[in-house]
Amino acid sequence: TRKGKVILDYTGNFLFPGASVTTTFDGYEVEGLKVEGRRKITNTGIDLINSKVNLTVEVNNGKVTWPDNTFVSFNSEQVRQVSLGSQGYQIEITGTANGKGRAGANFNSSTISPLTVTQDCVDSGVLIPSSGVLGFVSGGAEVRIDYGTGACDKTVILTYPGGSKEITFD
Template sequence: MKRTSLIFATGLMMMAAIGFASCQKDDEQDPIITQAAEDSDVDSYYDDVMTEVDELTLVGDSKDSQMMYATLGGQGKRTRKTSWDGICRIDSVTYENFINANSRYERVKNGLIVIRTYGRYNEAEFERTITFKNFTINGNLIEGTKVIRKTAEHEYQITLTNGKITFTDGTTYTRTIERTRTWVAGYDTPYNIWDDVYTLEGSATGVNRQGNTYTHQIKSALMFRHSCRWIVQGIIDLTVGDKQVSIDYGNGECDSLAYVTVNGKTYEVKLRGGK
């Protein structure tokens, strides 16, 4: 059976690549460019959680399971406890200074994630709800409720409500998400994950670390290929207060370049992952 992460986490994990470093000099940049990078880094934290969730739910659902270094790789300790509420499976995952060796990021996780799952991703009905209890990534507190629900064949609705990250410096970034993920290629080869292609549409809103209200709108559907670490296509419009920045990821090439336009000026940027 194909990993659930191929539907929900692969593209989202790559969203961490939205963070960027401009090829222009710092004094030529508008501050909104920095805020755009922070916006995508917030996405990467929630998406990192999705990768964890999908990896854990593949281990098995028949009995309690304790996973440490020798099981899936990593440092520290990760413990999963499974129970059932009628037809819904509940996985409670506790982290103690855990670093996932399979992840692209060397992030330290602590606290508890609770995962409630109904159905299977490839069945007609599927829904998964993720909540957090004193859960941190690199000391940053993650909050909110994330729901993934199947709405059509190869199509899934993703929502995040009451999303909030409290950073180690005390600043906060709130997030509400409404998105649609579509599996557009690779679903006919369930044992070959590398040919999968996804698109992502939708929006996000909230208040950033500077206290400014923002709207994050996918103007042209983002496209992800599992074989490429970068977003390969699509446009995001980020509005912060009365300023707007457009991020263009190109037309399908697998490269680390994107183009950011603000106040009529376009910067060529190199994509990077969130820390």
């Protein structure tokens, strides 16, 4: 169930460097979760010879509020390099994020090695990166999520203080 408005503001033709799309929300909810904030995607360059597009993605004052009034708030800055080839697209993502979790703990995250999303994995139903490492710090604890080396699976290795665990996402 969705309600409210998602507002998209285009500054020009997104195929041209410098153009951007800004997304804001007006009373927008998904399954009872209220979504707020501003997301801006900017085309920062196109390499026609190598079939690559560079994008920056910024989220400011992102917030998701549950019906019990607990919430997650966050800001993030990403760089996405989209490569188009005979096997479809590949996206490499780097960046940072920070915010506050539902229990009130602050967090910071950053890519340790670029996260890679490929069209063949997405087409097979794997909607998480197939490679790369993401690091989190919250409450003084450091956690890493290792997405692997390119296999189209839903398995990651979660490394935390005192151990690690393999996790498979639904």
